[in-house]
Amino acid sequence: NAGVMQNPRHLVRRRGQEARLRCSPMKGHSHVYWYRQLPEEGLKFMVYLQKENIIDESGMPKERFSAEFPKEGPSILRIQQVVRGDSAAYFCASSPLAGDLTDTQYFGPGTRLTVL
Amino acid sequence: AQRVTQPEKLLSVFKGAPVELKCNYSYSGSPELFWYVQYSRQRLQLLLRHISRESIKGFTADLNKGETSFHLKKPFAQEEDSAMYYCADSGGYQKVTFGTGTKLQVIP
Numbered sequence: 001n002a003g004v005m006q007n008p009r010h011l012v013r014r015r016g017q018e019a020r021l022r023c024s025p026m027k028g029h030s031h032v033y034w035y036r037q038l039p040e041e042g043l044k045f046m047v048y049l050q051k052e053n054i055i056d057e058s059g060m061p062k063e064r065f066s067a068e069f070p071k072e073g074p075s076i077l078r079i080q081q082v083v084r085g086d087s088a089a090y091f092c093a094s095s096p097l098a099g100d101l102t103d104t105q106y107f108g109p110g111t112r113l114t115v116l
Numbered sequence: 117a118q119r120v121t122q123p124e125k126l127l128s129v130f131k132g133a134p135v136e137l138k139c140n141y142s143y144s145g146s147p148e149l150f151w152y153v154q155y156s157r158q159r160l161q162l163l164l165r166h167i168s169r170e171s172i173k174g175f176t177a178d179l180n181k182g183e184t185s186f187h188l189k190k191p192f193a194q195e196e197d198s199a200m201y202y203c204a205d206s207g208g209y210q211k212v213t214f215g216t217g218t219k220l221q222v223i224p
Contacts, residue, residue, distance in 0.1 A: 003159075004159075033211075033212070035214070041216060042122075042202065042214050042215055042216030042217045043160075043202065043214040043217075044214075045211055045212065045213065045214075048211055056211050058211075091160065093160075104150070104162050104165065105162070105212060106161075106162075107152075107159045107160040107161065108159060109159045110159070
């Protein structure tokens with residue numbers, strides 16, 4: 001099991017461009033979470049998704065940010081018209097559908113977004 | 117709203133000294149508490165869960181509901197313990213609230 005995969009690992013965008021971050025959960029996991037870590041701060045929850053459903057997006061900024069987890073393929077976090085303040089590390093985590101460790105989250109290596 | 121507080125950004129201890137990383141939570145229901153660790157250049161990974169009552173790499177953490185705390189402890193620090201440590205609470209829900217993290221630096 002390759003673990004949670006995220007790509008790209010580093011992404012550089014100019015202000016106004018779009019950023020697309022991808023996350024492939026661990027095999028057999030159907031819950032995906034996205035977190036943002038600003039410099040010198042802890043992890044902040046953004047959104048929780050299951051296949052084809054957004055379960056909790058209370059941590060997502062109301063504008064420019066969106067997330068999806070389609071039936072096939074990776075989960076995508078999309079940031080439109082990026083601004084300098086979006087520069088951060090974005091982490092994805094997944095957890096299994098059922099079982100004793102459903103609360104345990106397995107993290108990807110993160111994508112470091114830099115907005116110029 | 118859930119809140120997890122880790123009051124120390126940095127904790128430096130000498131090798132062989134005891135370690136205590138503090139964590140307090142605010143959720144008033146049934147907390148589901150975790151400690152995650154991030155070693156240098158590695159991804160965040162689970163260290164231990166309170167419901168498992170386990171000891172991992174010599175670390176233990178006891179849930180104290182009276183003090184709403186879940187401090188992480190180890191009697192004798194090792195150099196390889198140097199890392200970022202995050203306390204987290206899922207409060208029985210899938211949404212996990214993380215503290216801001218404490219960087220543990222073990223001085224040889």
